[in-house]
Amino acid sequence: MFDASMMRTAPESRATQVSPILPLTMRDVVLRFGGATVLDGVSLDLGSRGCTVIMGPNGAGKSLLLKLMHGLIAPGSGDILWGGARPSEVMSRQALVFQKPVLLRRSVAANIDFVLKARRKDRSRRTALLEHVGLLHKADQPARLLSGGEAQRLALARALATDPEVLFLDEPTASLDPASVLAIERIMSDARQRGVRVVLVTHDVGQARRMADDVVFLHRGRIAEHSPASDFFPEPRCAAARDYVNGRIVV
Amino acid sequence: MQSIGDALGLAVALVLSGDPDLLEIVLLSLQVSLTATVLACMIGLPIGALVAIGRFRGRNAVLILMNALMGLPPVVVGLLVYLHLSRSGPLGFLGLLYTPTAMIIAQTILIAPIIAALSRQVLEDLHTEYADQFRSFCLTRLQTVQALLWDARYSLLTVGLAGFGRAVAEVGAVIIVGGNIDHLTRVMTTAIALETSKGELGLALALGMILLAIALGVNAAVQSVRMTAARQAYV
Numbered sequence: 001m002f003d004a005s006m007m008r009t010a011p012e013s014r015a016t017q018v019s020p021i022l023p024l025t026m027r028d029v030v031l032r033f034g035g036a037t038v039l040d041g042v043s044l045d046l047g048s049r050g051c052t053v054i055m056g057p058n059g060a061g062k063s064l065l066l067k068l069m070h071g072l073i074a075p076g077s078g079d080i081l082w083g084g085a086r087p088s089e090v091m092s093r094q095a096l097v098f099q100k101p102v103l104l105r106r107s108v109a110a111n112i113d114f115v116l117k118a119r120r121k122d123r124s125r126r127t128a129l130l131e132h133v134g135l136l137h138k139a140d141q142p143a144r145l146l147s148g149g150e151a152q153r154l155a156l157a158r159a160l161a162t163d164p165e166v167l168f169l170d171e172p173t174a175s176l177d178p179a180s181v182l183a184i185e186r187i188m189s190d191a192r193q194r195g196v197r198v199v200l201v202t203h204d205v206g207q208a209r210r211m212a213d214d215v216v217f218l219h220r221g222r223i224a225e226h227s228p229a230s231d232f233f234p235e236p237r238c239a240a241a242r243d244y245v246n247g248r249i250v251v
Numbered sequence: 252m253q254s255i256g257d258a259l260g261l262a263v264a265l266v267l268s269g270d271p272d273l274l275e276i277v278l279l280s281l282q283v284s285l286t287a288t289v290l291a292c293m294i295g296l297p298i299g300a301l302v303a304i305g306r307f308r309g310r311n312a313v314l315i316l317m318n319a320l321m322g323l324p325p326v327v328v329g330l331l332v333y334l335h336l337s338r339s340g341p342l343g344f345l346g347l348l349y350t351p352t353a354m355i356i357a358q359t360i361l362i363a364p365i366i367a368a369l370s371r372q373v374l375e376d377l378h379t380e381y382a383d384q385f386r387s388f389c390l391t392r393l394q395t396v397q398a399l400l401w402d403a404r405y406s407l408l409t410v411g412l413a414g415f416g417r418a419v420a421e422v423g424a425v426i427i428v429g430g431n432i433d434h435l436t437r438v439m440t441t442a443i444a445l446e447t448s449k450g451e452l453g454l455a456l457a458l459g460m461i462l463l464a465i466a467l468g469v470n471a472a473v474q475s476v477r478m479t480a481a482r483q484a485y486v
Contacts, residue, residue, distance in 0.1 A: 072383055092389040102384040105402040105485040118394050144484035162388065 020083045021090050021165050022048040022197055024069065029078030031064060038064055040221045042078070050213030051188070051198040053229075055205075055241070057250045060218040062201045063099065066168050069199065070096050082166075092119075095164035099171045101155035108146070108154055109139040115161045125161065133157040133187055149180025156187050166197045173207060185210060205245055209233055217241040219250070261453030262460055273454070277461055280438040283351055283425070284418040287358035291414050294359070295366025296407065300396040302367070303374035304382075317371065320364030325357075329427030332357040336428065349430040354438070357424040362414035369410040374399045377406075405480040412473050416466060 024046040031039040039061045046052055054062050067073045068080060071087025082090045104111050112126045130136040133153040138146065143154060152172050159167060169188065173181040181204075188211060192198045202208055208215060212229040217238060224238040236242045244250045265273055302313055334340050336348040336356075347353045377399055378385075385395050400407065422440035429436035431445055439458045446455035480486045 067383075070387065072386055091387065094387075096387045098384065102381060104381075104398070114398065115388060118388060118390055118398075142483035142485060 018093075019085070020048070021085070021093050022046065022083055024083075025079070025081045026069075027079045029068065029075045029080060031061070031068060031073070032076045038221050039068070039075075042221075042223055044216065044223060044226060046197070046199070046214075049195070049197065051192050051200060051211050052214050052216060053208040053212035054199065054201045054216045054218060055203070055208055055244065056218035056224075057244065061221045062218055063170050065216075065218065066096065066170055066199065066201055070094055070168055072096070092162070093164065094166040094168065095159035095162050096168040097152070097155050097159050097170065097172055099174060101151045103143040103146070103151055103154060106143060107140055108135055108143050111143045111154055111158055112161055115158050119162050121161060121163065129157045129161055132160070132190075134183060147180075149176045149183065152176065152180070152184060153187065156184065160187075160191065164196060166199065167191055169198070169200045171201050171203065173202070173204060181207065205247075217244070255452075258452035258456045262457035265453060265457040266460060273457060273461075275434065276437050276439055276442050276458065277465075279351065279436075280419060280440070280462075281465070283354045283438060284358060284415055286355045287362060287418045288411055288415040290355065290359040291363040291366045291418075292407075292411055295363045295414075296370050296400060297396070298363075298367040299370030300374050300399055303371045304378050304392070304395055304399070314371070317364055317368040321368050323361055323364060325361055325421040325423030325425075326427065328361045329357055329424035332360065332424070332428045348428060349432060349436055351429070351436060353428040354425045354436060357428045358418040358421070361421065361424055362418050365417055366410055366414045369413060370403075370407055373403050373406045373410060377403050405477050405486045408473050408476060412469060415469065419465065420462065 024044070026042055026044040029039060029042040030037065042065065054065060056062050064073065068075055069087060071080075071091045080087055104114055106114070109126060109130065112129055113123065115121070116123050116126060126139075127136065130139055133156055135146075135150060135154055135157065138150065143151070146154060156169075156172070167188075172188075173184050176184070185207065188198055188200065198211075200207075200211060202211075209229070212232070214226065214228050215232040215236075216223055217225040217232075217236065217240070219238070219240045225232070225236055225241050227237065231237075232241070233245070236245055240250050298317075302310070302317070332353065333348065335342045336345065336353050337343055338348075347356070378395075381395075381399065381402075385398070390398070420440065422444055425431075425436070425438055426441045426444065429438070429441065431437050431441035437445075439462050443455045443458050443462075446452070446458070477486060
Protein backbone atom coordinates (compact mmCIF):
# COMPACT_ATOMS: atom_id res chain seq x y z
CA MET A 1 0.00 0.00 0.00
CA PHE A 2 1.00 3.54 -0.54
CA ASP A 3 2.48 5.18 2.50
CA ALA A 4 1.45 8.82 2.59
CA SER A 5 4.22 9.69 5.03
CA MET A 6 6.74 8.92 2.28
CA MET A 7 5.30 11.64 0.11
CA ARG A 8 6.29 14.63 2.15
CA THR A 9 9.15 15.52 4.37
CA ALA A 10 7.88 16.72 7.74
CA PRO A 11 5.54 19.60 6.87
CA GLU A 12 5.21 20.54 10.56
CA SER A 13 8.90 21.31 10.98
CA ARG A 14 8.88 23.44 7.86
CA ALA A 15 5.82 25.38 8.96
CA THR A 16 7.60 26.44 12.11
CA GLN A 17 10.57 27.77 10.15
CA VAL A 18 8.91 29.78 7.42
CA SER A 19 5.99 32.11 7.14
CA PRO A 20 2.78 30.80 5.58
CA ILE A 21 2.66 31.10 1.81
CA LEU A 22 -1.08 31.78 1.68
CA PRO A 23 -3.24 33.72 1.24
CA LEU A 24 -2.38 34.94 -2.23
CA THR A 25 -3.25 38.55 -2.92
CA MET A 26 -3.22 39.98 -6.43
CA ARG A 27 -4.00 43.66 -6.86
CA ASP A 28 -4.57 45.46 -10.18
CA VAL A 29 -2.17 43.20 -12.05
CA VAL A 30 -1.61 44.22 -15.66
CA LEU A 31 0.42 42.25 -18.18
CA ARG A 32 1.30 43.59 -21.61
CA PHE A 33 3.11 41.95 -24.50
CA GLY A 34 4.23 44.61 -26.92
CA GLY A 35 1.20 46.79 -27.44
CA ALA A 36 -1.36 44.18 -26.45
CA THR A 37 -2.76 44.04 -22.94
CA VAL A 38 -3.21 40.34 -22.19
CA LEU A 39 -4.22 40.65 -18.54
CA ASP A 40 -5.88 43.80 -17.29
CA GLY A 41 -6.69 44.88 -13.75
CA VAL A 42 -6.61 41.40 -12.26
CA SER A 43 -7.35 41.40 -8.53
CA LEU A 44 -7.75 38.06 -6.82
CA ASP A 45 -7.57 36.54 -3.34
CA LEU A 46 -6.93 32.87 -2.80
CA GLY A 47 -7.48 31.36 0.65
CA SER A 48 -5.30 28.83 2.33
CA ARG A 49 -7.00 25.58 1.37
CA GLY A 50 -8.73 23.80 -1.44
CA CYS A 51 -8.69 23.72 -5.20
CA THR A 52 -9.18 26.80 -7.32
CA VAL A 53 -10.20 26.16 -10.91
CA ILE A 54 -9.42 28.80 -13.52
CA MET A 55 -11.67 28.64 -16.57
CA GLY A 56 -12.20 30.71 -19.66
CA PRO A 57 -11.92 30.56 -23.42
CA ASN A 58 -8.59 30.21 -25.23
CA GLY A 59 -6.57 33.39 -25.14
CA ALA A 60 -8.30 34.64 -22.02
CA GLY A 61 -4.95 34.62 -20.21
CA LYS A 62 -5.32 31.53 -18.00
CA SER A 63 -1.84 30.11 -18.54
CA LEU A 64 -0.31 33.57 -18.18
CA LEU A 65 -2.17 34.09 -14.91
CA LEU A 66 -0.70 30.81 -13.66
CA LYS A 67 2.82 31.84 -14.69
CA LEU A 68 2.37 35.23 -13.04
CA MET A 69 1.28 33.60 -9.79
CA HIS A 70 4.24 31.21 -9.90
CA GLY A 71 6.68 34.00 -10.76
CA LEU A 72 7.83 32.74 -14.14
CA ILE A 73 6.79 36.06 -15.63
CA ALA A 74 6.58 39.44 -13.96
CA PRO A 75 3.57 41.74 -14.26
CA GLY A 76 3.86 45.12 -15.98
CA SER A 77 2.19 46.67 -12.97
CA GLY A 78 0.27 45.62 -9.89
CA ASP A 79 1.13 43.46 -6.88
CA ILE A 80 1.26 39.73 -6.41
CA LEU A 81 1.96 38.66 -2.85
CA TRP A 82 2.05 35.21 -1.29
CA GLY A 83 1.60 35.77 2.44
CA GLY A 84 3.43 39.04 1.86
CA ALA A 85 6.26 37.54 -0.22
CA ARG A 86 6.92 38.10 -3.91
CA PRO A 87 6.36 35.08 -6.21
CA SER A 88 10.08 34.69 -6.94
CA GLU A 89 10.77 34.34 -3.21
CA VAL A 90 8.36 31.44 -2.76
CA MET A 91 8.74 29.74 -6.15
CA SER A 92 10.61 26.82 -4.58
CA ARG A 93 7.61 26.13 -2.34
CA GLN A 94 5.39 25.77 -5.39
CA ALA A 95 5.34 23.49 -8.41
CA LEU A 96 3.88 23.96 -11.87
CA VAL A 97 2.83 21.14 -14.15
CA PHE A 98 2.91 22.44 -17.68
CA GLN A 99 0.25 21.75 -20.27
CA LYS A 100 2.82 19.91 -22.37
CA PRO A 101 4.97 17.99 -19.93
CA VAL A 102 8.66 18.79 -20.28
CA LEU A 103 10.30 15.44 -19.59
CA LEU A 104 14.04 14.98 -19.45
CA ARG A 105 15.73 12.74 -21.99
CA ARG A 106 16.24 10.04 -19.37
CA SER A 107 14.41 7.12 -17.85
CA VAL A 108 11.19 7.61 -15.89
CA ALA A 109 13.04 6.93 -12.64
CA ALA A 110 15.84 9.32 -13.56
CA ASN A 111 13.29 12.10 -14.09
CA ILE A 112 12.22 11.73 -10.46
CA ASP A 113 15.79 11.29 -9.23
CA PHE A 114 16.81 14.50 -10.96
CA VAL A 115 14.34 16.59 -8.97
CA LEU A 116 14.93 14.77 -5.68
CA LYS A 117 18.67 15.30 -6.06
CA ALA A 118 18.49 18.91 -7.28
CA ARG A 119 16.17 19.86 -4.44
CA ARG A 120 18.03 17.81 -1.81
CA LYS A 121 15.08 15.59 -1.02
CA ASP A 122 15.17 12.04 0.27
CA ARG A 123 16.20 9.96 -2.77
CA SER A 124 14.46 6.87 -1.44
CA ARG A 125 11.06 8.46 -2.08
CA ARG A 126 11.30 7.69 -5.79
CA THR A 127 9.53 4.33 -5.51
CA ALA A 128 6.70 5.76 -3.45
CA LEU A 129 6.23 8.65 -5.87
CA LEU A 130 6.17 6.41 -8.93
CA GLU A 131 3.80 3.99 -7.23
CA HIS A 132 1.56 6.89 -6.28
CA VAL A 133 1.11 7.87 -9.93
CA GLY A 134 1.00 4.25 -11.15
CA LEU A 135 4.27 4.33 -13.08
CA LEU A 136 6.45 2.06 -10.96
CA HIS A 137 6.33 -0.68 -13.60
CA LYS A 138 7.68 1.80 -16.16
CA ALA A 139 10.54 3.07 -13.99
CA ASP A 140 13.28 1.96 -16.36
CA GLN A 141 11.60 3.05 -19.59
CA PRO A 142 12.63 6.16 -21.49
CA ALA A 143 10.41 8.98 -20.22
CA ARG A 144 9.82 10.45 -23.66
CA LEU A 145 8.24 7.26 -24.96
CA LEU A 146 5.43 7.43 -22.40
CA SER A 147 1.88 7.98 -23.60
CA GLY A 148 0.31 11.40 -23.06
CA GLY A 149 -1.43 10.37 -19.87
CA GLU A 150 1.63 8.62 -18.47
CA ALA A 151 3.84 11.59 -19.32
CA GLN A 152 1.48 13.91 -17.47
CA ARG A 153 1.43 11.60 -14.45
CA LEU A 154 5.23 11.54 -14.42
CA ALA A 155 5.27 15.34 -14.58
CA LEU A 156 2.88 15.34 -11.63
CA ALA A 157 5.02 12.92 -9.64
CA ARG A 158 8.04 15.09 -10.35
CA ALA A 159 6.15 18.18 -9.18
CA LEU A 160 5.07 16.38 -6.00
CA ALA A 161 8.69 15.32 -5.40
CA THR A 162 9.46 18.96 -4.59
CA ASP A 163 6.95 18.91 -1.68
CA PRO A 164 5.03 21.89 -3.02
CA GLU A 165 2.70 23.85 -0.78
CA VAL A 166 1.01 25.16 -3.91
CA LEU A 167 0.52 23.01 -7.00
CA PHE A 168 -0.30 24.71 -10.31
CA LEU A 169 -1.65 22.59 -13.14
CA ASP A 170 -2.10 23.97 -16.64
CA GLU A 171 -4.71 21.88 -18.43
CA PRO A 172 -3.18 18.63 -17.19
CA THR A 173 -5.82 16.46 -18.81
CA ALA A 174 -6.24 18.20 -22.17
CA SER A 175 -6.62 15.57 -24.91
CA LEU A 176 -6.39 12.62 -22.53
CA ASP A 177 -8.78 9.66 -22.42
CA PRO A 178 -11.27 9.33 -19.51
CA ALA A 179 -9.15 6.75 -17.64
CA SER A 180 -6.12 9.04 -17.71
CA VAL A 181 -8.27 11.98 -16.64
CA LEU A 182 -9.56 9.97 -13.70
CA ALA A 183 -6.03 8.91 -12.69
CA ILE A 184 -4.80 12.48 -12.74
CA GLU A 185 -7.84 13.84 -10.91
CA ARG A 186 -7.24 11.27 -8.17
CA ILE A 187 -3.64 12.39 -7.79
CA MET A 188 -4.74 16.05 -7.66
CA SER A 189 -7.48 15.29 -5.13
CA ASP A 190 -5.06 13.35 -3.00
CA ALA A 191 -2.62 16.29 -2.96
CA ARG A 192 -5.45 18.62 -2.05
CA GLN A 193 -6.51 16.34 0.84
CA ARG A 194 -2.98 16.44 2.15
CA GLY A 195 -3.21 20.22 2.36
CA VAL A 196 -1.53 21.18 -0.91
CA ARG A 197 -3.15 24.29 -2.35
CA VAL A 198 -4.19 23.34 -5.90
CA VAL A 199 -4.69 25.85 -8.70
CA LEU A 200 -5.99 24.17 -11.83
CA VAL A 201 -6.55 25.56 -15.31
CA THR A 202 -9.01 23.50 -17.31
CA HIS A 203 -11.43 23.69 -20.21
CA ASP A 204 -13.26 20.62 -18.98
CA VAL A 205 -16.44 21.83 -17.26
CA GLY A 206 -17.05 18.36 -15.84
CA GLN A 207 -13.59 18.35 -14.32
CA ALA A 208 -14.17 21.80 -12.88
CA ARG A 209 -17.37 20.56 -11.24
CA ARG A 210 -15.57 17.55 -9.78
CA MET A 211 -12.49 19.39 -8.56
CA ALA A 212 -13.32 23.01 -7.78
CA ASP A 213 -13.79 24.58 -4.38
CA ASP A 214 -13.87 27.97 -6.06
CA VAL A 215 -13.90 29.05 -9.69
CA VAL A 216 -12.17 31.97 -11.37
CA PHE A 217 -13.64 32.77 -14.78
CA LEU A 218 -11.32 34.74 -17.04
CA HIS A 219 -12.64 36.51 -20.09
CA ARG A 220 -10.63 38.74 -22.41
CA GLY A 221 -7.85 39.27 -19.91
CA ARG A 222 -10.10 40.16 -17.01
CA ILE A 223 -11.58 38.22 -14.13
CA ALA A 224 -15.24 38.07 -15.04
CA GLU A 225 -16.20 36.11 -11.95
CA HIS A 226 -14.67 34.51 -8.85
CA SER A 227 -17.20 32.47 -6.88
CA PRO A 228 -17.34 29.41 -4.66
CA ALA A 229 -18.04 26.31 -6.74
CA SER A 230 -21.37 25.86 -4.97
CA ASP A 231 -22.48 29.25 -6.32
CA PHE A 232 -20.79 29.07 -9.72
CA PHE A 233 -22.11 25.77 -10.95
CA PRO A 234 -25.79 26.09 -10.49
CA GLU A 235 -25.68 29.48 -12.15
CA PRO A 236 -22.62 31.67 -12.83
CA ARG A 237 -23.29 35.36 -12.27
CA CYS A 238 -21.60 36.64 -15.42
CA ALA A 239 -23.16 36.02 -18.80
CA ALA A 240 -19.99 34.79 -20.51
CA ALA A 241 -19.38 32.17 -17.81
CA ARG A 242 -23.04 31.11 -18.00
CA ASP A 243 -22.74 30.54 -21.75
CA TYR A 244 -19.41 28.75 -21.30
CA VAL A 245 -20.68 26.37 -18.64
CA ASN A 246 -23.81 25.65 -20.63
CA GLY A 247 -21.78 24.65 -23.66
CA ARG A 248 -22.34 27.72 -25.78
CA ILE A 249 -19.27 28.96 -27.58
CA VAL A 250 -17.74 32.01 -25.91
CA VAL A 251 -15.19 34.10 -27.75
CA MET B 252 57.07 9.22 -59.48
CA GLN B 253 54.93 6.13 -59.36
CA SER B 254 51.81 5.51 -61.34
CA ILE B 255 48.55 5.62 -59.41
CA GLY B 256 48.09 1.90 -59.95
CA ASP B 257 51.52 1.04 -58.51
CA ALA B 258 50.96 3.39 -55.58
CA LEU B 259 47.58 1.87 -54.83
CA GLY B 260 49.01 -1.64 -54.90
CA LEU B 261 51.81 -0.60 -52.56
CA ALA B 262 49.37 1.13 -50.25
CA VAL B 263 47.14 -1.94 -49.93
CA ALA B 264 50.19 -4.15 -49.33
CA LEU B 265 51.45 -1.75 -46.63
CA VAL B 266 48.14 -1.68 -44.83
CA LEU B 267 47.71 -5.45 -44.99
CA SER B 268 51.28 -6.17 -43.84
CA GLY B 269 50.73 -4.21 -40.63
CA ASP B 270 53.96 -2.27 -41.17
CA PRO B 271 55.24 -1.16 -37.72
CA ASP B 272 56.21 2.34 -38.91
CA LEU B 273 52.78 2.83 -40.39
CA LEU B 274 51.13 1.60 -37.19
CA GLU B 275 53.24 3.96 -35.10
CA ILE B 276 52.16 6.93 -37.20
CA VAL B 277 48.49 5.96 -37.03
CA LEU B 278 48.56 5.41 -33.27
CA LEU B 279 50.31 8.73 -32.62
CA SER B 280 47.74 10.51 -34.79
CA LEU B 281 44.90 8.98 -32.83
CA GLN B 282 46.57 9.67 -29.50
CA VAL B 283 47.20 13.34 -30.31
CA SER B 284 43.83 14.08 -31.86
CA LEU B 285 41.74 12.13 -29.34
CA THR B 286 43.53 13.80 -26.42
CA ALA B 287 43.03 17.19 -28.06
CA THR B 288 39.34 16.40 -28.59
CA VAL B 289 38.84 15.43 -24.93
CA LEU B 290 40.65 18.57 -23.73
CA ALA B 291 38.77 20.78 -26.19
CA CYS B 292 35.48 19.31 -24.93
CA MET B 293 36.48 20.02 -21.32
CA ILE B 294 37.09 23.64 -22.31
CA GLY B 295 34.49 24.13 -25.02
CA LEU B 296 31.41 22.44 -23.51
CA PRO B 297 31.23 24.56 -20.33
CA ILE B 298 31.81 27.72 -22.38
CA GLY B 299 29.16 26.68 -24.88
CA ALA B 300 26.73 25.90 -22.07
CA LEU B 301 27.31 29.15 -20.21
CA VAL B 302 26.84 31.23 -23.34
CA ALA B 303 23.78 29.14 -24.25
CA ILE B 304 21.93 29.89 -21.01
CA GLY B 305 23.51 33.27 -20.25
CA ARG B 306 21.90 36.61 -20.99
CA PHE B 307 24.61 39.24 -20.66
CA ARG B 308 25.82 42.39 -22.33
CA GLY B 309 28.01 41.73 -25.33
CA ARG B 310 26.54 38.27 -25.86
CA ASN B 311 26.15 38.86 -29.57
CA ALA B 312 29.79 39.90 -29.83
CA VAL B 313 30.78 36.69 -28.05
CA LEU B 314 28.67 34.66 -30.48
CA ILE B 315 30.30 36.32 -33.47
CA LEU B 316 33.75 35.73 -31.98
CA MET B 317 32.99 32.07 -31.24
CA ASN B 318 31.69 31.47 -34.72
CA ALA B 319 34.63 33.28 -36.29
CA LEU B 320 37.11 31.23 -34.25
CA MET B 321 35.61 28.06 -35.73
CA GLY B 322 37.41 28.99 -38.90
CA LEU B 323 40.83 29.43 -37.30
CA PRO B 324 43.48 28.56 -39.91
CA PRO B 325 45.58 25.66 -38.55
CA VAL B 326 48.85 27.26 -39.68
CA VAL B 327 48.05 30.40 -37.73
CA VAL B 328 47.30 28.38 -34.60
CA GLY B 329 50.53 26.46 -35.21
CA LEU B 330 52.45 29.69 -35.54
CA LEU B 331 50.99 31.17 -32.33
CA VAL B 332 51.71 28.02 -30.35
CA TYR B 333 55.20 27.91 -31.90
CA LEU B 334 55.88 31.48 -30.78
CA HIS B 335 54.93 30.62 -27.21
CA LEU B 336 56.75 27.30 -27.01
CA SER B 337 59.96 28.16 -28.88
CA ARG B 338 63.16 28.61 -26.86
CA SER B 339 62.77 32.39 -26.78
CA GLY B 340 59.02 32.27 -26.18
CA PRO B 341 57.31 32.81 -22.80
CA LEU B 342 56.76 29.05 -22.36
CA GLY B 343 60.04 28.02 -23.94
CA PHE B 344 61.42 26.77 -20.61
CA LEU B 345 58.93 23.91 -20.73
CA GLY B 346 60.82 22.43 -23.66
CA LEU B 347 57.61 21.30 -25.34
CA LEU B 348 58.31 22.33 -28.92
CA TYR B 349 58.51 19.37 -31.31
CA THR B 350 56.78 17.03 -28.89
CA PRO B 351 53.37 15.34 -29.12
CA THR B 352 52.31 17.56 -26.20
CA ALA B 353 52.86 20.66 -28.34
CA MET B 354 50.74 19.08 -31.06
CA ILE B 355 47.97 18.33 -28.57
CA ILE B 356 48.07 21.94 -27.35
CA ALA B 357 47.82 23.29 -30.89
CA GLN B 358 44.95 21.01 -31.87
CA THR B 359 43.11 21.74 -28.62
CA ILE B 360 43.28 25.47 -29.38
CA LEU B 361 42.17 24.77 -32.93
CA ILE B 362 39.05 22.77 -32.09
CA ALA B 363 37.95 24.16 -28.70
CA PRO B 364 36.12 27.04 -30.47
CA ILE B 365 34.40 24.51 -32.74
CA ILE B 366 33.19 22.52 -29.74
CA ALA B 367 32.11 25.71 -27.93
CA ALA B 368 30.23 27.21 -30.90
CA LEU B 369 28.48 24.01 -31.99
CA SER B 370 27.57 22.96 -28.45
CA ARG B 371 26.25 26.45 -27.75
CA GLN B 372 23.75 26.01 -30.58
CA VAL B 373 22.71 22.52 -29.46
CA LEU B 374 22.37 23.51 -25.80
CA GLU B 375 20.52 26.73 -26.52
CA ASP B 376 17.89 24.84 -28.50
CA LEU B 377 17.48 22.37 -25.65
CA HIS B 378 17.37 25.16 -23.08
CA THR B 379 14.53 26.84 -24.97
CA GLU B 380 12.55 23.67 -24.36
CA TYR B 381 13.58 23.23 -20.69
CA ALA B 382 13.94 26.83 -19.48
CA ASP B 383 10.52 27.39 -17.87
CA GLN B 384 10.50 23.95 -16.27
CA PHE B 385 14.00 24.42 -14.87
CA ARG B 386 13.13 27.84 -13.49
CA SER B 387 10.06 26.35 -11.88
CA PHE B 388 12.30 23.71 -10.28
CA CYS B 389 14.45 26.58 -8.96
CA LEU B 390 17.64 24.99 -10.27
CA THR B 391 20.98 26.70 -9.81
CA ARG B 392 22.95 27.72 -12.85
CA LEU B 393 25.33 24.82 -12.29
CA GLN B 394 22.47 22.32 -12.04
CA THR B 395 20.97 23.73 -15.23
CA VAL B 396 24.26 23.43 -17.11
CA GLN B 397 24.85 19.90 -15.88
CA ALA B 398 21.35 18.82 -16.83
CA LEU B 399 21.59 20.39 -20.28
CA LEU B 400 24.96 18.77 -20.97
CA TRP B 401 23.67 15.37 -19.90
CA ASP B 402 20.39 15.59 -21.79
CA ALA B 403 22.17 16.77 -24.95
CA ARG B 404 24.80 14.04 -24.64
CA TYR B 405 23.97 12.32 -27.92
CA SER B 406 23.89 15.56 -29.89
CA LEU B 407 27.14 16.60 -28.24
CA LEU B 408 28.71 13.36 -29.42
CA THR B 409 28.31 14.66 -32.95
CA VAL B 410 29.85 17.95 -31.86
CA GLY B 411 32.84 16.10 -30.44
CA LEU B 412 33.08 14.15 -33.68
CA ALA B 413 33.23 17.39 -35.67
CA GLY B 414 36.12 18.51 -33.48
CA PHE B 415 37.93 15.20 -33.80
CA GLY B 416 37.48 15.20 -37.55
CA ARG B 417 38.99 18.64 -37.80
CA ALA B 418 41.92 17.69 -35.52
CA VAL B 419 42.84 14.40 -37.13
CA ALA B 420 42.67 15.85 -40.64
CA GLU B 421 44.63 19.08 -40.15
CA VAL B 422 48.28 19.31 -41.09
CA GLY B 423 49.22 22.99 -40.71
CA ALA B 424 49.34 23.21 -36.91
CA VAL B 425 50.98 19.87 -36.13
CA ILE B 426 53.69 20.28 -38.74
CA ILE B 427 54.75 23.64 -37.32
CA VAL B 428 54.79 22.70 -33.62
CA GLY B 429 55.56 18.99 -34.10
CA GLY B 430 58.08 19.20 -36.88
CA ASN B 431 57.17 15.84 -38.45
CA ILE B 432 60.05 14.05 -36.72
CA ASP B 433 60.18 10.34 -37.54
CA HIS B 434 59.27 8.08 -34.60
CA LEU B 435 58.52 11.12 -32.46
CA THR B 436 56.02 13.57 -33.91
CA ARG B 437 55.13 12.13 -37.30
CA VAL B 438 51.36 11.79 -37.69
CA MET B 439 49.26 10.72 -40.64
CA THR B 440 48.73 14.12 -42.22
CA THR B 441 52.33 15.29 -41.89
CA ALA B 442 53.58 11.97 -43.20
CA ILE B 443 51.25 12.23 -46.20
CA ALA B 444 52.56 15.73 -46.94
CA LEU B 445 56.18 14.61 -46.65
CA GLU B 446 55.85 11.36 -48.61
CA THR B 447 53.93 13.09 -51.37
CA SER B 448 56.61 15.75 -51.75
CA LYS B 449 59.21 12.97 -51.83
CA GLY B 450 57.25 11.20 -54.54
CA GLU B 451 56.66 8.17 -52.25
CA LEU B 452 53.02 7.91 -53.14
CA GLY B 453 52.56 4.38 -51.77
CA LEU B 454 52.97 5.30 -48.12
CA ALA B 455 51.10 8.57 -48.64
CA LEU B 456 48.18 6.76 -50.22
CA ALA B 457 48.21 4.04 -47.56
CA LEU B 458 47.97 6.68 -44.84
CA GLY B 459 45.28 8.49 -46.77
CA MET B 460 43.24 5.30 -46.98
CA ILE B 461 43.61 4.70 -43.25
CA LEU B 462 42.62 8.30 -42.51
CA LEU B 463 39.48 7.89 -44.59
CA ALA B 464 38.72 4.55 -42.97
CA ILE B 465 39.07 6.07 -39.50
CA ALA B 466 36.77 8.94 -40.47
CA LEU B 467 34.21 6.47 -41.80
CA GLY B 468 34.51 4.16 -38.83
CA VAL B 469 34.15 6.88 -36.21
CA ASN B 470 31.19 8.40 -38.03
CA ALA B 471 29.50 5.03 -38.32
CA ALA B 472 30.03 4.35 -34.62
CA VAL B 473 28.61 7.73 -33.59
CA GLN B 474 25.69 7.31 -35.97
CA SER B 475 24.81 3.91 -34.54
CA VAL B 476 24.96 5.24 -30.97
CA ARG B 477 22.69 8.11 -31.99
CA MET B 478 20.22 5.76 -33.66
CA THR B 479 20.05 3.65 -30.51
CA ALA B 480 19.44 6.81 -28.52
CA ALA B 481 16.82 8.00 -30.99
CA ARG B 482 14.86 4.78 -30.52
CA GLN B 483 14.61 5.72 -26.84
CA ALA B 484 13.71 9.31 -27.79
CA TYR B 485 16.82 10.56 -26.00
CA VAL B 486 18.14 12.62 -28.93
